[in-house]
Amino acid sequence: EADIYQTPRYLVIGTGKKITLECSQTMGHDKMYWYQQDPGMELHLIHYSYGVNSTEKGDLSSESTVSRIRTEHFPLTLESARPSHTSQYLCASRYGSNEKLFFGSGTQLSVL
Amino acid sequence: ILNVEQSPQSLHVQEGDSTNFTCSFPSSNFYALHWYRWETAKSPEALFVMTLNGDEKKKGRISATLNTKEGYSYLYIKGSQPEDSATYLCAFLNQAGTALIFGKGTTLSVSS
Numbered sequence: 001e002a003d004i005y006q007t008p009r010y011l012v013i014g015t016g017k018k019i020t021l022e023c024s025q026t027m028g029h030d031k032m033y034w035y036q037q038d039p040g041m042e043l044h045l046i047h048y049s050y051g052v053n054s055t056e057k058g059d060l061s062s063e064s065t066v067s068r069i070r071t072e073h074f075p076l077t078l079e080s081a082r083p084s085h086t087s088q089y090l091c092a093s094r095y096g097s098n099e100k101l102f103f104g105s106g107t108q109l110s111v112l
Numbered sequence: 113i114l115n116v117e118q119s120p121q122s123l124h125v126q127e128g129d130s131t132n133f134t135c136s137f138p139s140s141n142f143y144a145l146h147w148y149r150w151e152t153a154k155s156p157e158a159l160f161v162m163t164l165n166g167d168e169k170k171k172g173r174i175s176a177t178l179n180t181k182e183g184y185s186y187l188y189i190k191g192s193q194p195e196d197s198a199t200y201l202c203a204f205l206n207q208a209g210t211a212l213i214f215g216k217g218t219t220l221s222v223s224s
Contacts (some may be wrong), residue, residue: 003153033211042116043201043214058211090156097209098144100158 001059003027006091006104014112021107023091025081032074032102035090036060043090049074081111116204118215125192126223132188133218138199139183146212147176147187151198155222159187159200192222 004025013019025032030051045058049068050110052078063085064078074093078085117136125131137145140213144163160169165180173190189196199219203212 035214041218042216043203045211045213056210059213097205098161098163100146100161101148101156101157101203101212103157105132105155 004093004102004104006089006107006108009105010108010110012110012112015080015082017081018100019078019081019109021089021091021109023074023076023104024072025074025102027093027095027102028071029093029095029102030071031094031096032068032091034058034064034066034074034076035092036062037088037090047076048108062111081109083111085109086111116213116215118200118202118218119127120218121216122219122221122222123136124221127193129192129222130188130190131192131220132186133200133220134150134154135185135187135215137183137185137202137204138206139181141208142180142183142204143207145178145180147203148201148203149198150201150217151205156201187218189220192220194222194224196197196220197222207218 032049034047036046037043039046044060046062049055049064055066088108090106092101094101119134127202147159148156160176162178167178169176175188178185199217203219
């Protein structure tokens with residue numbers, strides 16, 4: 001059973017609102033990731049972190065930002081949501097370079 | 113940009129059938145190849161992490177092989193059951209090791 005949690009599970013919000021997607025893990029993993037998936041498409045990496053105070057952008061450009069102030073917490077923020085941000089966002093973590101990923105349950109974001 | 117290709121995109125089989133899927137990835141700078149199973153309304157879960165050319169891994173009725181020189185991996189399911197219905201994702205990690213690059217997945221549907 002994976003100990004990685006994402007909230008909210010679903011979010012419907014209006015254009016221009018600021019939102020934060022929460023991701024927490026209790027496994028002490030140093031590496032954390034945010035993936036974005038549109039229907040029928042692959043998971044695209046948008047942000048990753050190798051530890052506290054370390055954040056990097058992934059392969060897919062995103063207007064979102066992340067922070068890693070604590071090992072267990074890796075929130076993603078959109079300052080001003082737009083309909084183009086409608087997507088599924090998956091958080092994941094792992095320990096070390098050759099270990100499997102543990103995924104959260106995802107957040108399905110709809111921006112109207 | 114690294115591409116990970118999976119085929120077929122979707123597959124429908126009868127209970128008891130055996131089946132296999134393909135994952136193609138860049139053969140240069142290989143570090144690891146992961147397989148995940150993603151059931152509807154659940155989080156993706158790791159099946160295998162494979163690192164060595166010629167690796168074969170098995171978990172119950174599911175097995176996988178790896179050819180790093182030619183850049184492909186096969187996932188086999190023997191005697192498919194309805195509970196095997198899911199999307200199967202493969203993901204490639206190169207030696208730079210930033211993060212896993214995912215394919216679009218193969219969606220398997222098993223009818224009883």
